[in-house]
Amino acid sequence: MEVKGVASDELPQPQEPVADPTIVKTRSRKRSITIFVVVSILNVALLALLWTQLLTPAQNASSEQSSSNAYGDVNSPLIGKPAPDFKLAKLGGGGNVSLSDFKGKPVVLNFWASWCDPCNAEAPFLQKTWETRLQSQGVVLLGIDGQEKTSDAQAFMHKYGISYPNVQDTLDGSTGISYGVAGFPETVFIDRNGVVVAKSIAILDEKVLDQELKKLDLN
Known part of the structure; x- marks a missing residue:
């Protein structure tokens, strides 16, 4: 336009x-x-x-x-409850061992492994204490080896001349799991009523053992 x-x-x-x-x-x-x-x-x-x-x-x-004190005592959720039963093969042969076999007796369960340095450190003490104290007090000491070769566990026992009974956990570590074991060594104290009274993550020595045995009411 x-x-x-x-x-x-x-x-x-x-x-x-x-x-x-x-x-x-x-x-x-x-x-x-x-x-x-x-x-x-x-x-x-x-x-x-x-x-x-x-x-x-x-x-x-x-x-x-x-929740731990200076001696390794920990506040486990199992304390005050019945200890989980188990049935495990005895190291060195001789069948199986169940926790229920020791009904009516105080029991000390020590979870260990041959490759664990703290376990190696406390092994001589455990053997000595078993021979000189625990047996005479009527306390059962039972070692529970973690998942490893049976030959390694047996070599460990032979090295330290361990004579108290020991068993080996299942391949999936079900016993350790049922007791809330997060590492080695760990020790669980069970009274004569089958109730867990203490759990320690420390390397056992006289002080730690005295502390926990008091809870078993051995008198």
């Missing part, structure tokens, strides 16, 4: 509206603030999640440590 005397391409063309610089700047600032807030919230949420995941096991470990 043409206007008289003026070519259409010479007519003023519509122009793009020019944005107010102040409005553009304000919108840009608001957008930046919104993005910053959202990112900050996401970061805080992520950090909170990571902190929760990291802190949970630490709290559990701290709780277990705080």
Whole structure:
């Protein structure tokens, strides 16, 4: 379309509206603030999640440590409850041994493994105490070897001249699991009524043993 005397391409063309610089700047600032807030919230949420995941096991470990005294006594959920029964093969042959075989007698269960350095450290003490004290007090000492080669366990017993009875846990370690064993050595004290009265994660010595035997009420 043409206007008289003026070519259409010479007519003023519509122009793009020019944005107010102040409005553009304000919108840009608001957008930046919104993005910053959202990112900050996401970061805080992520950090909170990571902190929760990291802190949970630490709290559990701290709780277990705080429930332990200087001699390794721990507050096991089994304490005050009947000791889980088991039937395990006796190391060195001779059939099976069950906890129920010792009904009416106080029992000390010592969980160990031949590759465990603390177990090696306490083995001579256990053997000596068995010979000089526990038998005369009517206390049963029973070692429970963890999942390892039977030959390794037997070599351990031979090395320290162990004469008190020992059995070997199942391949899946079900006995240790039922007693909440998390490492070696661990020792569980069961009274003559078959009730768990104490659990120790310390290397047994005179102080630790005296502390726990008192709970068996041997008099």
